[in-house]
Amino acid sequence: MLRVENVAHHFVGPDGTGALEALAPISFQVRPGEFVCLIGPSGCGKSTLLRIIAGLLTPSMGIVTLDGMPIRKPQRRVGLVFQQSNLMPWRTVLDNLALPLELAGADAQTRTLQANAVLQRIGLGGFGGAYPSELSGGMAQRVAIGRALIYNPDVLLLDEPFGALDALTREQMQLDLMQLWASERKTAIMVTHSITEAVFIADRVLVMSRRPGRLRADLTIPLPRPRRLDMVHAPDFGALVHQIRENIEAP
Ligand SMILES: Nc1ncnc2c1ncn2[C@@H]1O[C@H](COP(=O)(O)OP(=O)(O)O)[C@@H](O)[C@H]1O
Ligand SMILES: [Mg+2]
Known part of the structure; x- marks a missing residue:
């Protein structure tokens, strides 16, 4: 079990002033083998949160634990993939x-x-x-x-891994990633800008607010697996996309 407990972060300028609140206190848990997508406006602290979970950044507040053990530095049980x-x-x-x-x-x-x-x-x-x-x-x-x-690793963290790819390549990569995840039973947290991608891939979608990011919604995606590309045209898929969009856009 991966636990993010009351994690917040502010960046401090080189001279120790000008603190920027990047991430408001945020808490959630991810079950073993679960695929969670993290979505929210640009600059709301998604990458910051992922770096904290990866042990690359020490949060100003709160703690991340994996099976009860604090994550304070990068470790082999956690793999990280970036956009580049x-x-x-x-x-x-x-x-x-x-x-x-x-x-x-x-x-x-x-x-x-x-x-x-x-x-x-x-x-x-x-x-x-x-x-x-x-x-x-x-x-x-x-x-x-x-x-x-x-x-x-038991946990795979992905920060907009398909953001720089063309649409068709991206679809194929989504399918392949899901297959890899399903066959290897890893816990996955993926940041994405695409609501459709989040609904298509995830078991759960966490929606973050504008900076400083806080958890605005935690939505279960009840679509059956394996997921197929034609599912995106189904009414229940559209309803989930709509629900997430409303959560992102709400003031
Ligand atoms: N190393 C850093 N030093 C200062 N500010 C940073 C640093 N990294 C990110 N920020 C700021 O923190 C906020 C959140 O950034 P980030 O986590 O990259 O957002 P996201 O990934 O959601 O687009 C942004 O305002 C960004 O400019
Ligand atoms: Mg980012």
Whole structure:
């Protein structure tokens, strides 16, 4: 169980003044294996919250725990994916995937074995020797997801992972991510700007208010799984999208 308890954050300027309240106290829980989408206006503190959950940022207030253990620094049980793949252009796909292992001092054989296993899981079997410049945007994002999976984390955090992709690639990536999540039973929290994407993917959608972000709504998405692309045209899907939009736009 992942618990966010009364977490708030303000950024302080370099001279110690000009505090900016980025995140109002926020509390919620995510059950193991649940897929939660986080949605809210730009600048409301979504990335800040995700960085706190990842242990990359210490909150001004509150605590995040995973199975009762406080998260105070990055850990292997939590994988993180950003909008940009941030691959190293001079390293092959396989070497990019293996980077976290290399930094942790794993031997070459272990690195190759584990990176190859992840390569299959992200559907890029034949591309281990390719360089990032040879990949499409969608493929590069797959590698970024693979790199986050290298330690087989229990929790996957994704910050607008498909935001830079074209619409068709994005749909395919949504389907593939859901399949990966379903087969590996991970807990996932994904930030997205797209209401449709949130409803399509999530078990639950958390709606945040404008900065300083607070939790405005916590909506269960009761659509059956596996989800199919044609579901977005169904009336119940439309009703959920409408409900979230109203929550985002309400004063
Ligand atoms: N390192 C930082 N220093 C100062 N202010 C920041 C920093 N990171 C983010 N902010 C500010 O905090 C607010 C929330 O940012 P962010 O979490 O990135 O929002 P979101 O991801 O919802 O768009 C914004 O006003 C942003 O400018
Ligand atoms: Mg952001």
